Amino acid sequence: MHKMVSKTCMQLPILDISQPVQPSSLSSLAEACKELGFFQITNHGISKDLYDKIRSLSEFLFSLPDEMKIKLGPFSSIKTYTPHYIASPFFESLRVSGPDFIGSAQSSADVLFDNHNPEFSEILREYGTTMTELSKKIVKIVLMTLGDAVERKYYDSEFKNCHGYLRIINYSAPESLEEEVEGLGMHTDMSCVTIVYQDEMGGLQVKSNQGHWIDISPCEGTLVVNVGDLLQAWSNEKLRSSEHRVVLRKPVNRFSLAFFWCFEDEKVILAPDEVVGEGNSRTYKPFVCTDYLRFRESDEKGKFEKVGFTVRDFAGIRLQM
Numbered sequence: 001m002h003k004m005v006s007k008t009c010m011q012l013p014i015l016d017i018s019q020p021v022q023p024s025s026l027s028s029l030a031e032a033c034k035e036l037g038f039f040q041i042t043n044h045g046i047s048k049d050l051y052d053k054i055r056s057l058s059e060f061l062f063s064l065p066d067e068m069k070i071k072l073g074p075f076s077s078i079k080t081y082t083p084h085y086i087a088s089p090f091f092e093s094l095r096v097s098g099p100d101f102i103g104s105a106q107s108s109a110d111v112l113f114d115n116h117n118p119e120f121s122e123i124l125r126e127y128g129t130t131m132t133e134l135s136k137k138i139v140k141i142v143l144m145t146l147g148d149a150v151e152r153k154y155y156d157s158e159f160k161n162c163h164g165y166l167r168i169i170n171y172s173a174p175e176s177l178e179e180e181v182e183g184l185g186m187h188t189d190m191s192c193v194t195i196v197y198q199d200e201m202g203g204l205q206v207k208s209n210q211g212h213w214i215d216i217s218p219c220e221g222t223l224v225v226n227v228g229d230l231l232q233a234w235s236n237e238k239l240r241s242s243e244h245r246v247v248l249r250k251p252v253n254r255f256s257l258a259f260f261w262c263f264e265d266e267k268v269i270l271a272p273d274e275v276v277g278e279g280n281s282r283t284y285k286p287f288v289c290t291d292y293l294r295f296r297e298s299d300e301k302g303k304f305e306k307v308g309f310t311v312r313d314f315a316g317i318r319l320q321m
């Protein structure tokens with residue numbers, strides 16, 4: 001008898017992030033980063049207990065009345081809350097920014113919670129700092145897929161000022177289930193790498209090179225990692241930032257945590273010669289990180305971060321055929 005192995009876990013390589021990377025996993029990872037830009041990590045150091053705590057505090061937070069939450073909305077001074085109908089009718093989120101995760105969480109908590117709630121900011125500090133360490137490791141390993149020398153030569157000089165922020169996301173339950181609905185429309189991430197925890201519902205999908213949607217089903221004990229636009233541009237498209245989305249299929253809430261690891265705002269993104277490779281041409285004009293973020297920003301209803309636009313639209317060089 002064949003041992004049943006979950007198909008979804010099979011599709012994406014799973015990297016044990018607690019161990020030094022083996023040459024064999026590096027080659028499957030290299031393939032994954034080039035083709036789909038998605039893989040999974042295990043032994044990441046986030047305990048079930050920590051998830052459960054974040055989840056229950058989040059449930060409480062998102063259950064607060066809209067009048068409360070909007071005090072942190074796009075027109076407030078804090079701007080950590082994204083209300084419904086910006087990304088989609090079902091999507092709302094709270095952002096917690098590093099490196100001072102505790103301060104960021106606290107400034108939201110001060111507005112939302114009547115009584116002082118130190119646990120909220122403490123657990124988000126723990127999550128944020130663990131994600132920060134994981135992001136650094138992941139970037140190093142992803143650079144190693146471009147060659148040992150790339151990691152050695154460019155990690156410190158190019159990536160040491162990266163910073164991260166967390167988005168706690170609540171997808172509300174769709175009422176009509178005649179067909180699946182988009183909880184978050186097709187987009188690429190404006191990060192170097194993104195680390196996602198999704199709950200047991202599933203619904204995350206990535207678009208393949210052939211244009212098919214592939215389900216990234218939840219796999220216990222693993223986190224999903226994807227390459228973002230900043231690394232796609234920096235690597236001259238040797239690493240892929242894939243379009244992905246979230247579909248909702250069941251009449252229940254969906255909870256996820258997305259951590260974005262990004263270049264500093266003022267960084268000029270330009271693929272190094274060694275990464276471009278001799279005889280190849282650059283496929284992106286150099287650009288300032290923040291200018292791309294601003295290009296994607298939009299507070300128009302239904303146009304969350306210009307869903308559908310990518311770094312190619314902003315800085316891509318169309319090669320003459």
Ligand SMILES: O=C(O)CCC(=O)C(=O)O
Nearest residue numbers: 169196198204246256258
């Ligand atoms: O909710 C998820 O599973 C993914 C969210 C996502 O892709 C994003 O926030 O960029």
Ligand SMILES: [Fe+2]
Nearest residue numbers: 187188189244
């Ligand atoms: Fe995303």
